[in-house]
Amino acid sequence: MTYLSPTPIKDALRSNAPIDAVRLQGWVRTRRDSKDFSFIELNDGSSLRNLQIIARNTLSNYADVQRLTTGASIAVSGALVASQGKGQKWELVADKIEVIGTAEDSYPLQKKGHTPEFLREIAHLRPRSNLFSSILRVRSRLAFAVHEFFQDRGFIYVHTPIITGSDCEGAGELFRVTTLDPAAAESRTTDGEIDYKKDFFARPTYLTVSGQLEAEALALALSKVYTFGPTFRAENSNTSRHASEFWMIEPEMAFCDLNGNMTLAEEFVKYLIADARKHCPDEMELFAKFVDKELLVRIDFVVERPFQRITYSDAVDLLKKSGEKFEFPIDYGLNLQSEHERWLTEKHFKCPVTVFNFPKEIKPFYMRLNEDGKTVAAMDLLVPGIGEIVGGSQREERLEVLQENMRRHDMVPADYKWYLDLRRYGTAPHSGFGLGFERMLMFITGVPNIRDVIPFARTPGSAEF
RNA sequence: UCCAGCGUAGCUCAGUGGUAGAGCGGUCGGCUGUUAACCGAUUGGUCGUAGGUUCGAAUCCUACCGCUGGAGCCA
Numbered sequence: 001m002t003y004l005s006p007t008p009i010k011d012a013l014r015s016n017a018p019i020d021a022v023r024l025q026g027w028v029r030t031r032r033d034s035k036d037f038s039f040i041e042l043n044d045g046s047s048l049r050n051l052q053i054i055a056r057n058t059l060s061n062y063a064d065v066q067r068l069t070t071g072a073s074i075a076v077s078g079a080l081v082a083s084q085g086k087g088q089k090w091e092l093v094a095d096k097i098e099v100i101g102t103a104e105d106s107y108p109l110q111k112k113g114h115t116p117e118f119l120r121e122i123a124h125l126r127p128r129s130n131l132f133s134s135i136l137r138v139r140s141r142l143a144f145a146v147h148e149f150f151q152d153r154g155f156i157y158v159h160t161p162i163i164t165g166s167d168c169e170g171a172g173e174l175f176r177v178t179t180l181d182p183a184a185a186e187s188r189t190t191d192g193e194i195d196y197k198k199d200f201f202a203r204p205t206y207l208t209v210s211g212q213l214e215a216e217a218l219a220l221a222l223s224k225v226y227t228f229g230p231t232f233r234a235e236n237s238n239t240s241r242h243a244s245e246f247w248m249i250e251p252e253m254a255f256c257d258l259n260g261n262m263t264l265a266e267e268f269v270k271y272l273i274a275d276a277r278k279h280c281p282d283e284m285e286l287f288a289k290f291v292d293k294e295l296l297v298r299i300d301f302v303v304e305r306p307f308q309r310i311t312y313s314d315a316v317d318l319l320k321k322s323g324e325k326f327e328f329p330i331d332y333g334l335n336l337q338s339e340h341e342r343w344l345t346e347k348h349f350k351c352p353v354t355v356f357n358f359p360k361e362i363k364p365f366y367m368r369l370n371e372d373g374k375t376v377a378a379m380d381l382l383v384p385g386i387g388e389i390v391g392g393s394q395r396e397e398r399l400e401v402l403q404e405n406m407r408r409h410d411m412v413p414a415d416y417k418w419y420l421d422l423r424r425y426g427t428a429p430h431s432g433f434g435l436g437f438e439r440m441l442m443f444i445t446g447v448p449n450i451r452d453v454i455p456f457a458r459t460p461g462s463a464e465f
Numbered sequence: 466u467c468c469a470g471c472g473u474a475g476c477u478c479a480g481u482g483g484u485a486g487a488g489c490g491g492u493c494g495g496c497u498g499u500u501a502a503c504c505g506a507u508u509g510g511u512c513g514u515a516g517g518u519u520c521g522a523a524u525c526c527u528a529c530c531g532c533u534g535g536a537g538c539c540a
Binding site for chain 2: 030032033034035037038039041052054069070083084085086087088105106107108109110111112113114115117118120121173210231233235236237238239240241242243246248327328337338339387388389390391434435436437438439440449450460461
């Protein structure tokens with residue numbers, strides 16, 4: 001049996017001229033009967049758009065074709081011709097339709113709109129919906145753009161470990177990694193405690209919550225590096241912005257201070273938005289139509305306008321003088337609450353805002369102490385609707401100051417010998433940040449729930465698929 | 466984890482103490498180069514689960530499960 005190579009529907013739709021012989025494969029979105037033939041809308045995921053198939057009643061298996069329902073998979077060969085109807089340029093007049101797989105009439109996806117909540121329950125089928133296939137195409141494109149952005153700027157892509165022995169990376173609860181059977185007696189010491197000496201790595205290990213500490217080591221050799229990989233948090237967070245497994249991008253730059261860091265973060269956010277606008281126009285239009293009518297206005301505004309920068313203490317002053325009634329108190333030394341961040345980006349500046357120089361008491365040990373002795377060179381990039389999308393800092397490069405920071409955070413410096421070594425041997429000012437890939441996707445697509453920008457989301461109590 | 470809300474047909478939802486409903490989907494028929502086609506008929510239910518109140522519960526009460534929104538933690 002010899003076949004023509006299958007053509008992606010995306011390519012067929014872009015054709016400049018009719019084609020005598022084309023073979024397509026995909027899933028039926030809908031079928032309508034006409035007098036002597038049937039219209040089939042076929043989608044193969046290569047594009048948001050369907051290709052219309054004309055199935056004439058002269059086909060030997062026309063009776064089978066008329067039984068095709070939404071969801072069935074078929075292979076079609078025929079001629080790509082100019083469409084006689086309105087609404088599409090090209091259509092395919094089939095001379096052969098093979099039914100590969102029928103779809104039972106309980107197939108849950110319909111031509112009509114479905115709620116994201118329902119689609120989440122059928123995570124294995126939702127990639128066939130317009131909304132999710134669009135999200136997944138944008139996700140793919142933006143993952144590519146992440147690499148393009150950093151590679152163009154001379155960054156080296158590094159892979160930091162997913163299994164880590166460090167239980168204090170300054171963020172969140174960790175998932176334990178072990179091969180010990182907790183029920184087995186040989187896993188325990190004579191006191192009944194878990195005996196990690198007998199565990200696979202001969203010590204407690206966890207899934208990483210951040211590749212930052214390792215990225216610092218690599219940046220202090222390769223100058224500019226970035227990671228892009230999975231990250232795990234065992235926080236019992238049940239919100240539309242939190243997942244237990246997500247992807248994070250973490251650039252780290254030697255010989256770079258907080259200013260350079262903020263500039264890079266702002267450029268990066270703009271670059272990703274512009275890339276989606278340029279390369280995913282159909283998908284962006286779909287999001288603007290069905291997810292968020294204000295989407296394109298908002299993100300275009302973000303690309304065009306410079307971001308606001310404000311110190312933490314100025315932000316606190318602004319909030320205090322705002323006259324706004326906040327549920328939570330606002331004062332120097334307290335964390336900014338969601339409502340405060342929203343006021344800054346959504347009400348006051350109406351654009352992304354980078355807040356920097358936070359009190360040292362509310363930030364982790366590795367952030368660089370400023371000359372005032374009270375603040376650290378930290379920054380949070382806030383965007384309307386999502387809140388914090390980037391968190392970063394200049395790192396403390398002075399050995400003595402770092403050791404002092406550790407003691408203040410009740411850490412034992414000796415446990416971090418390799419990290420301190422970086423300050424003993426050729427230390428240099430360095431900076432970096434973390435950007436949550438899914439939060440960026442939410443911002444760019446307008447999709448309000450993180451569970452809907454991940455194909456198979458992991459959240460507390462949920463790992464079905 | 467805390468607060469609030471919601472679970473009725475494959476999907477979206479109405480029904481708020483007295484015979485379980487509509488639209489869409491599926492099936493059958495009609496019409497038709499259609500565009501979420503159209504017209505007619507038909508199919509489809511353990512009303513989330515388990516108890517309780519009542520002559521009688523989808524409806525009221527309790528517990529549990531699931532989902533959603535908000536908060537905290539964060540990216």
